[in-house]
Amino acid sequence: MRKNLKLGLFGYGTVGQGLYDVLQKTPGIQAEIKRICIKDPEKKRTLPASYFTLHAADLLNDPEINVVVELIDDAEAAYDLVTAAMRKGKAVVTANKKMVAEHLEELYRLQQIYGVPLLYEGAVCASIPILRNLEEYYDNDLLTAVEGIFNGSTNYILTKVFDEGVSFDDALQQAQENGFAETDPSLDLEGWDPKYKLSIILAHAFGVFVPPDQIFHSGIEKLSDFDVKIAKEKGCKIKLVANCKKIGDTVYGWVMPQFVKPDSDLFRVNNEYNAVILEGAFSERQFMVGKGAGGYPTGSAVLSDISALTYDYRYEYKKLNQESRVESSNSGMLEVYVRYSKNNTIEFALFESIAEKFESAETGYVVGRIALAEIRKLCAGQPEINIVQVGPLEGLNSLDKLELAAEYT
Amino acid sequence: MRKNLKLGLFGYGTVGQGLYDVLQKTPGIQAEIKRICIKDPEKKRTLPASYFTLHAADLLNDPEINVVVELIDDAEAAYDLVTAAMRKGKAVVTANKKMVAEHLEELYRLQQIYGVPLLYEGAVCASIPILRNLEEYYDNDLLTAVEGIFNGSTNYILTKVFDEGVSFDDALQQAQENGFAETDPSLDLEGWDPKYKLSIILAHAFGVFVPPDQIFHSGIEKLSDFDVKIAKEKGCKIKLVANCKKIGDTVYGWVMPQFVKPDSDLFRVNNEYNAVILEGAFSERQFMVGKGAGGYPTGSAVLSDISALTYDYRYEYKKLNQESRVESSNSGMLEVYVRYSKNNTIEFALFESIAEKFESAETGYVVGRIALAEIRKLCAGQPEINIVQVGPLEGLNSLDKLELAAEYT
Numbered sequence: 001m002r003k004n005l006k007l008g009l010f011g012y013g014t015v016g017q018g019l020y021d022v023l024q025k026t027p028g029i030q031a032e033i034k035r036i037c038i039k040d041p042e043k044k045r046t047l048p049a050s051y052f053t054l055h056a057a058d059l060l061n062d063p064e065i066n067v068v069v070e071l072i073d074d075a076e077a078a079y080d081l082v083t084a085a086m087r088k089g090k091a092v093v094t095a096n097k098k099m100v101a102e103h104l105e106e107l108y109r110l111q112q113i114y115g116v117p118l119l120y121e122g123a124v125c126a127s128i129p130i131l132r133n134l135e136e137y138y139d140n141d142l143l144t145a146v147e148g149i150f151n152g153s154t155n156y157i158l159t160k161v162f163d164e165g166v167s168f169d170d171a172l173q174q175a176q177e178n179g180f181a182e183t184d185p186s187l188d189l190e191g192w193d194p195k196y197k198l199s200i201i202l203a204h205a206f207g208v209f210v211p212p213d214q215i216f217h218s219g220i221e222k223l224s225d226f227d228v229k230i231a232k233e234k235g236c237k238i239k240l241v242a243n244c245k246k247i248g249d250t251v252y253g254w255v256m257p258q259f260v261k262p263d264s265d266l267f268r269v270n271n272e273y274n275a276v277i278l279e280g281a282f283s284e285r286q287f288m289v290g291k292g293a294g295g296y297p298t299g300s301a302v303l304s305d306i307s308a309l310t311y312d313y314r315y316e317y318k319k320l321n322q323e324s325r326v327e328s329s330n331s332g333m334l335e336v337y338v339r340y341s342k343n344n345t346i347e348f349a350l351f352e353s354i355a356e357k358f359e360s361a362e363t364g365y366v367v368g369r370i371a372l373a374e375i376r377k378l379c380a381g382q383p384e385i386n387i388v389q390v391g392p393l394e395g396l397n398s399l400d401k402l403e404l405a406a407e408y409t
Numbered sequence: 410m411r412k413n414l415k416l417g418l419f420g421y422g423t424v425g426q427g428l429y430d431v432l433q434k435t436p437g438i439q440a441e442i443k444r445i446c447i448k449d450p451e452k453k454r455t456l457p458a459s460y461f462t463l464h465a466a467d468l469l470n471d472p473e474i475n476v477v478v479e480l481i482d483d484a485e486a487a488y489d490l491v492t493a494a495m496r497k498g499k500a501v502v503t504a505n506k507k508m509v510a511e512h513l514e515e516l517y518r519l520q521q522i523y524g525v526p527l528l529y530e531g532a533v534c535a536s537i538p539i540l541r542n543l544e545e546y547y548d549n550d551l552l553t554a555v556e557g558i559f560n561g562s563t564n565y566i567l568t569k570v571f572d573e574g575v576s577f578d579d580a581l582q583q584a585q586e587n588g589f590a591e592t593d594p595s596l597d598l599e600g601w602d603p604k605y606k607l608s609i610i611l612a613h614a615f616g617v618f619v620p621p622d623q624i625f626h627s628g629i630e631k632l633s634d635f636d637v638k639i640a641k642e643k644g645c646k647i648k649l650v651a652n653c654k655k656i657g658d659t660v661y662g663w664v665m666p667q668f669v670k671p672d673s674d675l676f677r678v679n680n681e682y683n684a685v686i687l688e689g690a691f692s693e694r695q696f697m698v699g700k701g702a703g704g705y706p707t708g709s710a711v712l713s714d715i716s717a718l719t720y721d722y723r724y725e726y727k728k729l730n731q732e733s734r735v736e737s738s739n740s741g742m743l744e745v746y747v748r749y750s751k752n753n754t755i756e757f758a759l760f761e762s763i764a765e766k767f768e769s770a771e772t773g774y775v776v777g778r779i780a781l782a783e784i785r786k787l788c789a790g791q792p793e794i795n796i797v798q799v800g801p802l803e804g805l806n807s808l809d810k811l812e813l814a815a816e817y818t
Contacts, residue, residue: 022691026549028731127692129546136545137538140435140716141709265698268677282431282709283536287698289674300550300691307549316720322437 003066003310005031008059008090010081011072012036012045012052014179015095015122018299019069020047023306031067031306035059039072060084067309069302070094079103086110086118093305095122095298098187101196105209108317117314119305124197125150125274127290127297129304131315133278134204139318142281145245146205150194150255152272152293153181154220154240157189159270161228162237168223180272180293191219191240191255198242198253202328205244206251207319210328216372217255218379222386226363227339231259231388238388239266245332245393249325252332254372258389259337330373335391339365341384350374412475412719414440417468417499419490420481421445421454421461423588424504424531427708428478429456432715440476440715444468448481469493476718478711479503488512495519495527502714504531504707507596510605514618517726526723528714533606534559534683536699536706538713540724542687543613548727551690555614556652559603559664561681561702562590563629563649566598568679570637571646577632589681589702600628600649600664607651607662611737614653615660616728619737625781626664627788631795635772636748640668640797647797648675654741654802658734661741663781667798668746739782744800748774750793759783 009016020033036051037059045052059065060081068085070078075098082099085092087110094100100107100120111118121131125148134143149155153175160171172189175181187193195217202210220240231238236259244253260266265287269275274292279285291297319326333352340346341363348354354368367390370378379385418425429442445460446468454461468474469490477494479487484507491508494501496519503509509516509529520527530540534557543552558564562584569580581598584590596602604626611619629649640647645668653662669675674696678684683701688694700706728735742761749755750772757763763777776799779787788794 018691022549025551025690028727029549127695129542132546133538133542136717137541137713140431140438140712142434280709281434282427282705282712284700284706285698286536287696289694289696291693296691297693300689303549303691304546308545311725318437 003030003312005067005306005310006034006065007031007306008062008065008068009033009036010056010059010068010070010078012038013071013073014295015298015302016071017046018295019071019302022296022299022303026303029303029307030310034065035062056081056084060088065090067091067093067306069306070096071302072096075099075102082107082118083110086114086116089114089116091116091309092118093122093302093309094118094120095302096120097123097193097196097200101199101212104200104203108203108209108320111314117309117312119308119313119315120200121305122298122301124200125276125290126152126292126294126301128274128276128288128292129301130201130276130288131204134201135315135318138205138278138280138283141283143205143246143278144281145243145279146201146276147241147243148276149239149266149269149274150197150242150292151188151240152274152291153185153188153193155269155274155292156180156272158220158238158240161223162232163270186221189219189221191217194240194242195255198244198255202244202251202253203317204315204319206246206326207317207322208251208326208328210251210253214328214330215253215255216330216376218257218375218387220257222384223257224339224386227386227388230337230365234259236261237267239269241266241389243393246326249327251326251328252330252372252393253328254332256336256387256389330371330376332372332393333369334372334375334389334393335367335369336375337365337367337388337390338378339363339386340382344382344384347378350378412439412721414476414715414719415443415474416440416476416478416715417471417474418442418445419465419468419477419479419487421447422480422482423704424707424711425480426455427704428480428711431705431708431712435712438712438716439719443474444471465490465493469497474499476500476502476715478715479505480711481505484508484511491516491527492519495523495525498523498525500525500718501527502531502711502718503527503529504711505529506532506602506605506609510608510621513609513612517612517618517729520723526718526721528717528722528724529609530714531707531710533609534685534699535561535701535703535710537683537685537697537701538710539610539685539697540613543610544724544727547614547687547689547692550692552614552655552687553690554652554654554688555610555685556650557685558648558675558678558683559606559651559701560597560649561683561700562594562597562602564678564683564701565589565681567629567646567648570632571641572679595630598628598630600626603649603651604664607653607664611653611660611662612726613724613728615655615735616726616731617660617735617737619660619662623737623739624662624664625739625785627666627784627796629666631793632666633748633795636795636797639746639774643668645670646676648678650675650798652802655735658736660735660737661739661781661802662737665745665796665798739780739785741781741802742778743781743784743798743802744776744778745784746774746776746797746799747787748772748795749791753791753793756787759787
């Protein structure tokens with residue numbers, strides 16, 4: 001039987017209001033918003049004042065509220081609220097990817113200890129039901145890889161740059177004006193946001209907790225006209241791609257811009273759309289696309305979690321038990337393009353091998369094979385270096401190697 | 410806690426053997442095949458003879474077997490076996506789309522009466538987890554449309570014809586040689602197979618039982634060089650597309666070849682791949698692609714159902730209760746291209762309006778708006794007519810209207 005849910009909301013921004021709208025138009029769900037905790041009492045609200053409170057305790061101490069829905073920006077405050085609610089035996093739904101990624105192992109333990117579910121589908125690729133699918137459907141499949149476009153803001157910007165010839169700066173401004181990028185866009189541009197999502201996916205796909213700070217990431221904030229030119233001459237776009245691959249009992253995860261050829265599924269995933277590609281031994285290749293940002297897509301994912309709670313659904317984290325020997329590593333070897341300026345000193349010895357080198361008065365690049373851990377050293381303290389993935393991780397052939405730039409060698 | 414499952418298999422063909430392989434390599438699943446019922450005792454088998462029996466009763470009457478997995482071709486025999494197993498209180502997994510589609514309302518009732526689950530993810534688009542997603546994830550979304558390529562054989566043939574310039578007959582032969590088409594390919598070519606899948610999807614997406622014989626279908630068996638030429642000149646491919654759309658409380662379902670433009674998601678879904686597009690009010694547009702045929706993709710979907718049974722999963726058919734007022738109808742109006750030969754008599758009065766007409770000594774075509782029910786009348790007893798969908802169902806704009814053939818008018 002479906003449970004009747006009384007919701008306590010933290011935050012009433014875009015997603016909170018999206019959730020309210022979706023809930024109003026979904027009569028089948030036995031859930032109603034009882035109280036909403038907000039920060040700013042001055043802001044004009046679309047609901048009667050009686051809904052709102054400034055005090056978290058009004059929600060946490062209300063025995064009638066059995067589900068806390070956390071939709072605030074501040075990851076630290078969100079962590080305090082979510083764990084407090086769980087300790088009080090309340091089920092929790094959150095869309096806060098940073099908070100979940102940074103505390104996932106502890107949040108997993110709290111779920112066991114307090115016997116309460118914590119669901120966060122809205123935190124990963126909004127409308128794409130990737131977590132539920134990894135939990136429920138790919139349980140028994142021998143999953144080998146998950147990769148995709150996990151960030152709508154950067155994909156919007158890259159689409160403008162590559163499909164419409166807009167400059168990077170103008171594209172960023174358009175993304176901000178259209179609500180696809182934050183006022184401070186660095187979490188998106190630098191690749192932090194897709195990395196948080198990847199960290200969460202790693203737990204559900206391969207049963208391994210890898211905190212974000214152990215995952216290599218590189219963003220698009222240093223993308224230059226030179227890089228765009230190189231990509232376009234090769235008929236490629238650059239997409240910001242999050243990757244994880246399992247080889248034997250080792251899992252490799254990283255976020256990096258990537259040259260994407262027209263025959264790739266990711267080539268035509270544009271604007272604020274996200275995409276996930278799953279590779280399994282038996283189900284083979286799966287490809288899922290959906291909107292990765294916005295109040296309604298995210299609100300819809302949050303409501304889907306709420307709906308699941310009416311059936312006592314919880315993540316089983318089955319892979320954690322099934323594949324306990326799996327470990328993550330940054331020793332994986334990639335072929336990358338590293339573009340630098342005359343201000344940089346490139347430690348070429350970090351490459352296992354170098355396929356191409358180019359230098360002019362202003363700019364140089366090198367294409368070579370290098371381990372994820374070494375790329376980190378290569379970039380340390382050198383802000384003008386830009387990195388784009390060229391070839392696949394060794395041992396896998398899901399990406400074809402690109403024949404880059406004969407005329408630049 | 411996971412249940413320990415003892416499986417009784419009916420049939421040991423491609424999917425049965427695929428399932429056996431997948432199960433062997435999936436140590437996490439607490440399920441083992443105890444006995445396999447086969448028809449042909451002479452056929453060479455890859456397992457010891459002790460696994461096999463010719464008698465259904467050896468499985469049905471074995472109290473240790475708690476899950477029956479039905480993987481035989483014959484839909485009538487499958488129906489007898491599946492219902493007998495359910496009446497004996499055994500959970501059942503089947504991949505038989507024809508059997509499920511033709512008996513779905515009864516199979517739904519039997520599940521309630523005998524308190525046993527019946528799962529059939531493998532029956533619909535093999536490796537794409539569409540049923541589980543419709544059940545679990547789109548539960549609360551205001552779903553408006555499901556469409557896609559549900560048949561791998563015809564998609565393989567159409568890919569050869571449109572991407573490689575192979576003749577229809579040669580493409581069919583290649584499909585048969587590669588195991589993507591049956592020896593008798595009419596179920597696929599004429600559109601029966603995707604119609605069975607559509608009938609099943611209608612129940613899970615919109616909560617309405619529509620038997621296959623109430624759904625309009627048209628296949629690709631009459632595709633001519635003239636039709637291919639028309640499509641190519643417009644930069645289109647033809648794909649066999651299954652559709653269902655909900656407008657108000659009415660659901661329209663049909664299977665029809667369709668002109669697909671390069672900017673459609675379906676344009677690049679090729680060979681034996683299947684694709685599903687979901688349109689919801691809040692999650693907006695979702696797109697899922699995966700292999701729709703073959704022993705491993707189907708075996709993987711079947712095993713996913715088996716895995717779900719270890720957790721006592723069952724379809725809830727939530728939409729059946731949520732949206733009881735929904736009814737299906739064939740009054741929906743489509744824009745279609747109807748190509749005919751000089752042997753045909755076209756009843757032009759059946760069209761609501763006609764946009765284009767073309768006639769030569771051998772061939773003619775008309776493009777016009779016509780209700781699904783009237784297309785059926787138009788085609789009755791006229792085997793040489795071929796139909797391709799041009800424009801969207803009235804009231805929806807998920808497909809753009811094609812500007813067809815100025816030079817042919």
